[in-house]
Amino acid sequence: MKKSSSSSAKNLCSCLCNAHFLKWRAGDIWSVAWHHPVPCVFAASLLFFMMVEYTLHMLPPTAPPFDLGFIATTTLHRLLESRPALNTILAGLNTVFVVMQTTYILWTWLMEGRPRAMISALFMFTCRGMLGYATQLPLPEGFLGSGADFPVGNVSFFLFYSGHVAASVIASLDMKRMQRWELAYTFDILNVLQVIRLLSTRGHYTIDLAVGIGAGILFDSLAGKYEDSKKKEKCH
DSSP states (O other), X not given: OHHHHHHHHHHHHHHHHTOGGGGOOHHHHHHXXXXXXXXXXXXXXXXXXXXXXXXSOOOOTTSOOOOHHHHHTHHHHHHHHHOHHHHHHHHHHHHHHHHHHHHHHHHHHHTTOOOHHHHHHHHHHHHHHHHHHHSOOOOOTTOOOOTTSSSXXXXXXXXXXXXXXXXXXXXXXXXXXXXXXXXXXXXXHHHHHHHHHHHHTTSSOHHHXXXXXXXXXXXXXXXHHHHHHHHHHHHO
16 A cells, blocks of 8 residues: 555656646747737636626526626617517518528528538527527517517527527528628628627527527538538448
8 A cells, every 4th residue: 555655646746747837938938928819818818707707796586687788789679669660670671581591501402412501500400499498598578579570470489599690600601611702791791780689679698699609600510520421431
């Protein structure tokens, strides 16, 4: 037992002596900050939000969720609340944009024989259904619904995460792969406007929209890996 503990202590000392950070010099630290500013910003952000998380008072169970996106769009919310006709027009335009996304994704598969966007959308909506059902968020206070909005008819829907935003990202990424730059940038701009409208109408929480962007990128990547795996199977 004594030999074993002594050996373990020696191994630990050896590991500590050879630790990578002990080889750092002042010049190396400055070099990291100079050549890798993004990770350094992330590290500073980590420390900042750790401080915020440990000093912030939790919202009580009876309080509505705190949403910074709702605060930023308070003026637009009041405008749409006072003008139902304008809200309906914007909801209709949003539905048109959803139809555009769907049409493009189906077109790439049915007309061009490129299934990646379709596979990505199927992955994304399946995951959205599971997560949306697993944790059902309450409808935000002040929600401005419209029968012209998608889902058409002002029916119920999963809040987390935004399929509107994710599908638009999937379509835009496919356009960029095909170098359809003008169409891709048009979709990106419309997606930003869609985000602002959804926040203004309280149709989604900010986290739904942020995760929607990430989901679009993630499932596009997974669909690409799925295609690559199938191509490798054919080669073998």
